[in-house]
Amino acid sequence: MNAPASPSPSPSAGPDECPVVIDPMVRDLDGETRRLREAGALARIDLLGVPAWTVTTHAEARRLLTDQRLVKDINRWTLWRTGEVTHEWPLIGMIDAGRSMFTVDGTEHRRLRTKTAQAITPRRLEGLRPVIEGITHRLLDDLEVQGKEGAVDLKSVYALPLPMSVVSELMGVDPALHPRLHVLYKAFFSMLTPQDERLAVIDELDGIFTDMVRARTAEPRDDLTSALILADQGGEPLTEEEVVGNLKAMVAAGHETTIGLILNAVRALLTHPAQLRMVLDGEVGWDAVVEETLRWDTPTTHVLMRFATEDIEVGDCVVREGEGVVISYRAIGRDQEQHGPDADRFDIARPSPSRHMTFGHGPHICPGAALSRLEAGIALPALFERFPGIRFAVPVEEIVNQPVLTQNDLRSFPVHLHGI
16 A cells, blocks of 8 residues: 655755655664664655654754744744645644644743643652553453463553553543544554545544543543643643643553553563563663663654744754754664764663653653653563563564554564463
């Protein structure tokens, strides 16, 4: 099946530029990461026919993520204002995503984020620990049952339902909605979904979460959605649109990132058995596994998009006013200036802790980072404690990515739970 049609490249890309084409089918993620790094700290890219810049180094990302001249407001994007990019572009739903703390800046961003910070407290997260442990052990039981007959898909039985269950517990999403949400999010992110179907998916998600917010407004419960509705500090209360926007983004990001983190960590450990033995023998902690996985094989590949409100010089390049900038976290995680000449190597025993920025930096740093780390820090040791002989059920080369341009999302992860 071919990738969906997309707009023609804009002449603003420049006749002498040779952009790195970001493959929507994600057929060679390592090669693409290498090409981006070779293109420089600021690289010209092609996103389904739409030109943009992307940041590929730790230092420049750290600087630009705090640069107030780069904003989330899609109306500052020249290609959007001129109509060269419309809602027919397959990636538009990740940029024109409604009003939330993920899509505004400055005072309004602080107002929306403050409300979320009031709700996602360390105490609330720590209160989730026994919930996460309970869900983890239930899913391990399911995994064992399904694995008795042979190979079992670690993704669909374990890595996917765990974070969806956890974020639903946090936000107050009805578990009965999980099967439908799985279908909707898969269609939303996949580059194989026709755009008319994707727009219908967006409408359905809006409807599901709007109904939920209205139900919680009428009858609040002990969940984060109710807390967002009731939060009254730091300025005006959130509007219904703002609560829905925060809820949608938290559920999407709150499960997609953790799926990738868990699966990428398992894949890395199974392909580096000496390092797995170090962890199982207690020589290295699971926190080192989590942080090195986040750096080396980031769950999020590219984050879309910020827009320049004026010309910004980056090295020998200039991001012109109105141009879009992507943050390529996978390339940033392999930055040799930050992580040393062996940055392409997975190494949980690095002499200094991995100081990556996979969860972002600056005002828009991911608010769910602590939750994702907590989940992985429970799910990974529990998996290997229950199944110390877990192994690939297919050659590792057959574990490939979904056609998802922004996420490091694997199609499936077949394993045998016990050694030969």
